[in-house]
Amino acid sequence: MVVVAYTTSKYRPESVSVLFTDFSWLGNWPKWLDLPLMPFLNDGFDKLIRNMECFLKELIISYLAFIQI
Numbered sequence: 001m002v003v004v005a006y007t008t009s010k011y012r013p014e015s016v017s018v019l020f021t022d023f024s025w026l027g028n029w030p031k032w033l034d035l036p037l038m039p040f041l042n043d044g045f046d047k048l049i050r051n052m053e054c055f056l057k058e059l060i061i062s063y064l065a066f067i068q069i
Helices: 002-008 017-021 038-068
Strands: none
Touching: none
16 A cells, blocks of 8 residues: 555655654655545445445335235
């Protein structure tokens, strides 16, 4: 993760060796370590919501049919 974030970032430390000698960056998470995961997470949550919506509709329909018996 560190390698991917470091190589694709615009703003990063001058040297990679700083990451392994000075660990103060762990306390203050740098912006260059933020991976662009939001598009993938949003797509995943959209699919999950659609699947759960279908499941919950079927569950409610089954429950209502059971109550009427």
